[in-house]
Each structure stands twice: as structure tokens, then as C-alpha cells.
Amino acid sequence: MQTIAYLGPPGTFSEEAALAYAAGRAGVNFLPLASMPAVVTAIETDAATVGVLPIENVLEGSVTNTLDLLIHETNLRIAGEIVVPIRQYLVARAGITLPEIKVLYAHPQSLGQCRKFVERCLPGVATVASLSNSAAPTEALADERPAAAISTLRAAELTGSHVLAREIADTQGNVTRFIVLAQHDAPPTGDDKTSFCFGFREDRAGTLVGALHELAADNINMTKLESRPAKAALGQYIFLVDINGHREDARVAAALKRIESRAGFLKLFGSYPCWKSRSF
Amino acid sequence: MQTIAYLGPPGTFSEEAALAYAAGRAGVNFLPLASMPAVVTAIETDAATVGVLPIENVLEGSVTNTLDLLIHETNLRIAGEIVVPIRQYLVARAGITLPEIKVLYAHPQSLGQCRKFVERCLPGVATVASLSNSAAPTEALADERPAAAISTLRAAELTGSHVLAREIADTQGNVTRFIVLAQHDAPPTGDDKTSFCFGFREDRAGTLVGALHELAADNINMTKLESRPAKAALGQYIFLVDINGHREDARVAAALKRIESRAGFLKLFGSYPCWKSRSF
Numbered sequence: 001m002q003t004i005a006y007l008g009p010p011g012t013f014s015e016e017a018a019l020a021y022a023a024g025r026a027g028v029n030f031l032p033l034a035s036m037p038a039v040v041t042a043i044e045t046d047a048a049t050v051g052v053l054p055i056e057n058v059l060e061g062s063v064t065n066t067l068d069l070l071i072h073e074t075n076l077r078i079a080g081e082i083v084v085p086i087r088q089y090l091v092a093r094a095g096i097t098l099p100e101i102k103v104l105y106a107h108p109q110s111l112g113q114c115r116k117f118v119e120r121c122l123p124g125v126a127t128v129a130s131l132s133n134s135a136a137p138t139e140a141l142a143d144e145r146p147a148a149a150i151s152t153l154r155a156a157e158l159t160g161s162h163v164l165a166r167e168i169a170d171t172q173g174n175v176t177r178f179i180v181l182a183q184h185d186a187p188p189t190g191d192d193k194t195s196f197c198f199g200f201r202e203d204r205a206g207t208l209v210g211a212l213h214e215l216a217a218d219n220i221n222m223t224k225l226e227s228r229p230a231k232a233a234l235g236q237y238i239f240l241v242d243i244n245g246h247r248e249d250a251r252v253a254a255a256l257k258r259i260e261s262r263a264g265f266l267k268l269f270g271s272y273p274c275w276k277s278r279s280f
Numbered sequence: 281m282q283t284i285a286y287l288g289p290p291g292t293f294s295e296e297a298a299l300a301y302a303a304g305r306a307g308v309n310f311l312p313l314a315s316m317p318a319v320v321t322a323i324e325t326d327a328a329t330v331g332v333l334p335i336e337n338v339l340e341g342s343v344t345n346t347l348d349l350l351i352h353e354t355n356l357r358i359a360g361e362i363v364v365p366i367r368q369y370l371v372a373r374a375g376i377t378l379p380e381i382k383v384l385y386a387h388p389q390s391l392g393q394c395r396k397f398v399e400r401c402l403p404g405v406a407t408v409a410s411l412s413n414s415a416a417p418t419e420a421l422a423d424e425r426p427a428a429a430i431s432t433l434r435a436a437e438l439t440g441s442h443v444l445a446r447e448i449a450d451t452q453g454n455v456t457r458f459i460v461l462a463q464h465d466a467p468p469t470g471d472d473k474t475s476f477c478f479g480f481r482e483d484r485a486g487t488l489v490g491a492l493h494e495l496a497a498d499n500i501n502m503t504k505l506e507s508r509p510a511k512a513a514l515g516q517y518i519f520l521v522d523i524n525g526h527r528e529d530a531r532v533a534a535a536l537k538r539i540e541s542r543a544g545f546l547k548l549f550g551s552y553p554c555w556k557s558r559s560f
């Protein structure tokens with residue numbers, strides 16, 4: 001019996017990622033939690049077997065809270081990745097029509113992603129910030145005024161809200177990548193990724209380039225490079241890297257060792273199969 | 281007469297950056313605007329001479345909206361930088377004491393930065409999301425319940441709120457770096473930075489390293505490297521770089537030209553004096 005922790009409440013895109021991970025697995029429990037650090041702690045304490053956390057959105061970029069948890073807070077490993085399509089819906093209680101809406105509840109990030117729709121179809125409507133895509137429809141239902149919400153389809157179903165418009169985001173093809181965290185990473189499958197971070201004791205020209213050259217020299221493909229502040233002073237960074245290949249591949253293992261000896265600090269997040277819909 | 285645009289309302293850290301820019305300048309007007317794109321448009325249309333936008337916080341990392349405006353939305357140049365200390369205050373209307381507080385208004389980012397204080401000194405208090413550090417004290421004053429807000433010192437003054445606790449963030453030394461946007465960048469001063477971004481037509485091992493090597497080979501110090509999604513598909517990025525030196529330096533100019541020819545796409549954001557308190 002596996003327990004899958006995620007950032008709740010039910011109805012968020014994180015729940016969709018947990019459902020995608022569970023697809024095809026028998027005997028799975030879900031554990032919605034109140035925060036991303038709570039997901040980490042649940043796995044560390046065996047309250048959950050695995051947990052899913054959003055790490056990157058194709059429009060918004062990295063989810064920095066998740067990066068900082070990996071860098072600073074936990075030694076859990078990445079055992080998988082899941083890519084979830086992000087589709088926003090305008091929902092309200094039954095009977096309310098588009099021109100009647102006076103108030104719009106939305107998570108600020110979702111509001112930003114649906115700006116054109118809101119400007120065109122809801123001009124002059126007052127917007128209220130919600131703490132999640134799932135809280136927004138609940139708050140809209142509780143408002144006495146004619147209120148709508150930007151919501152996931154699942155949160156609309158769970159709250160019994162009526163869908164007024166579908167896929168209202170400015171850009172189609174919006175997806176979020178989630179990581180699956182666990183006590184251990186995954187064995188090699190032949191089509192794997194490895195994630196790690198590293199940082200330098202000194203800040204001088206060429207150090208980052210030298211470290212990255214260790215990958216390029218061995219023709220190891222870097223699929224992502226991201227920097228996060230080291231939180232000590234402006235201008236000090238930790239670099240997060242995704243590469244193709246498994247940490248047990250001799251070529252990857254040797255490159256990681258060389259980067260560690262150049263940089264002074266390297267933390268391995270784990271190796272895991274590349275996402276193909278329903279494949280891991 | 282210079283007009284300085286910033287993300288309002290008055291009382292935000294952006295206003296503090298605008299005030300820092302104005303210090304020592306005669307005949308300066310301020311123009312608080314409703315959004316970061318509005319600041320850009322105001323400068324483009326000469327409604328403002330310059331504008332300040334937050335670009336990086338030492339704890340939270342990059343302000344991705346600002347990066348995306350620079351990459352995708354405008355050809356304005358960076359003409360300066362300003363570093364502003366971020367100090368949060370717990371404020372309420374006069375007469376309310378700490379143990380009486382039932383509701384806390386806060387911008388979600390500020391709430392995250394003051395987590396320890398809130399857990400320890402305001403346990404069990406209901407939190408409400410505000411759209412800015414400056415809106416939070418206004419909303420707390422309007423609440424009939426005993427309400428407090430996480431606020432800037434200036435917003436406390438502007439709203440007539442009473443300070444209950446000062447510098448309540450988990451970490452001291454929190455600062456935000458702002459950029460000064462204008463029609464033109466700044467002439468060389470001998471202690472300058474240059475900011476630019478670049479992207480690749482293809483995604484293969486070594487291309488990023490090769491481009492960065494053009495800087496390292498000439499001993500040009502890279503002070504920041506950040507990646508943003510190219511917004512086309514997962515795994516396609518645009519890289520943003522800050523280096524020491526002015527774009528008119530022959531060495532810098534040559535390196536930029538070589539990177540452009542390697543990468544296929546390079547956009548110069550401008551050269552400007554490095555921030556020293558009150559120095560530019």
C-alpha cells in the first residue's frame with residue numbers, strides 16, 4: 001500500500017499530479033497536506049511513501065519553494081517526474097451568467113495566466129486573491145454577491161460549481177512539471193535524468209564555466225540550468241542542473257565527481273526515468 | 281524635471297527604491313502605477329522619465345515578471361540599479377495589543393518571510409492574503425475585528441497604523457535589488473555592470489558552456505546567471521547574464537559579439553553603474 005502526499009486541498013493541480021502518479025498502481029492512498037514542507041516531512045517520517053511537488057511551469061518558470069526545499073531542507077531523493085497540463089476554468093454557482101459577475105476569486109498566479117480573458121470578458125470586475133486554485137471556487141460560492149472563480153476542473157466538480165468558460169488561459173500548451181520525492185531515487189531504465197545542485201566557495205570568472213565544461217566535454221546533455229540565491233549575500237548563487245543519464249552511468253558518475261571537486265559543494269537530488277505519459 | 285514611475289501604491293518597497301533614486305536630485309516627481317507593465321509603458325510613452333522595478337531578492341531570488349518584461353516586452357534599457365533593505369513591521373490600529381489580534385493581513389511573500397514570528401507570536405491567528413505590503417495595513421484598519429498587518433514602515437506611516445513589532449522577518453539582511461529603466465542606458469563610470477540575455481536555436485550539449493566560455497576566456501566576471509523558460513516548450517530556456525564592465529569596453533563588446541554569433545539570439549539590456557549606496 002503506497003501513500004502519496006501532495007499539496008492539498010483536493011482539487012489542486014498537485015492532486016492531478018498525484019492521480020497521474022497513481023494511475024495503474026493498485027492500493028494507493030492519498031494524503032493532502034497544508035504546505036510543501038509538510039509533504040517533505042511526511043515522506044521523511046514514513047507518513048507517506050512518496051510525495052509530489054511542482055518544480056517548473058512552462059510559462060512561469062521554476063517553483064522556487066521546491067528548489068529551496070531540495071537545496072536546504074531535505075535529503076530525500078527525486079524518484080520520478082510527472083508533467084501535468086494546466087487548464088483553467090471560469091466557474092460560478094449555477095444560474096450566474098458572465099455579464100452578472102461582480103467579483104472574481106483567483107490565485108494570483110492563475111489570474112496572471114488568464115489576464116486576457118479577464119480583461120476582455122470580465123472588464124471592471126473586482127478581483128480577490130485566493131490562497132489556492134481549489135480555495136477560489138469555495139470562496140466564490142460563499143460570497144453573497146454574484147461571484148466567479150478561476151478554478152481547476154476537478155475543484156469545480158468537488159465544489160459543485162458550474163463551468164462558465166473552459167481553458168481560459170492566455171496561452172495554450174501550459175504544463176507544469178512535478179517531481180516525485182521518496183527515500184530513494186530510481187534504478188536505471190535506459191532513459192533517465194539526473195538532478196543535482198552545486199555551489200562555489202569563491203566567486204571568480206570561469207568557475208561556473210569550468211564546472212559545466214565537465215559535462216560538455218563528455219557530451220552529457222544539460223536539460224536545465226537554474227540559479228538560486230545562496231541566501232548569504234546578493235551575488236552568491238547555487239546552481240541547479242538536470243542532465244540526461246543515470247548517476248550509475250560511469251560517464252555521469254565521473255563528471256559529477258569532477259564537478260564536485262571543482263565546486264567544493266555538490267548535492268545529488270537523484271536519478272529517475274524521463275516522463276512519458278503514463279510510462280513510469 | 282524627472283518623473284519616476286514605480287509599482288504603487290505609495291508605501292511599497294518599490295516606493296522606497298524610487299525615493300532612494302530621487303535622493304540628491306532636485307525637482308523630482310513620483311508616479312505610482314498599478315502594475316509593472318504600466319511602469320514600462322509609462323517610460324516608453326514619456327509619461328515618465330525613468331521607472332524602478334524589483335529584479336532580485338536575496339532570499340526569494342529573481343522577480344520573474346521583471347525578467348520576462350525585459351526579455352519579451354520592451355526595448356527600454358537598464359540605466360541603474362538600487363539595493364533596498366527589506367524590513368517588515370507588524371502594525372495595527374492604535375490600542376490593539378499583540379494577544380488581542382485575531383486576523384493578520386499580509387502579502388503572501390511577506391507572510392512567508394515572517395513565518396517564525398507569526399508562528400511564535402501570533403499562533404492560531406487567521407491569515408488573509410493582501411495584494412501588496414501597502415494594501416495590508418489599509419485592509420487591517422478597515423476590519424472590524426482586532427486585525428494586524430505585515431507592512432512596510434512607510435505604509436504604516438501613510439495609513440496612521442501603530443507599530444507593534446519591528447523587523448519581524450526570519451532572516452536579517454534581506455535586501456531587494458531594483459533596476460532603473462529608461463530610454464537609454466548609462467555612460468561608463470569605471471565601475472559598471474552590463475546585463476543581457478541570449479538563447480539558442482538548438483538544444484545540444486555544450487552550447488551554453490561555449491557561450492559562457494567567451495566571457496571566462498577574457499576574464500570577464502559573471503555576477504549573475506539566471507534561466508527563464510522560452511515559453512515554447514518545457515526544456516527551452518533563455519539565459520540572463522550580468523557581467524562586470526561596460527558594453528563600450530572593447531573586451532566586453534567583443535565577447536558580446538562572439539556570444540551572439542554562437543547563440544543566434546542576444547538582447548542587450550544595458551550598461552549602468554554598480555550600486556553603492558547613494559552613489560549614482
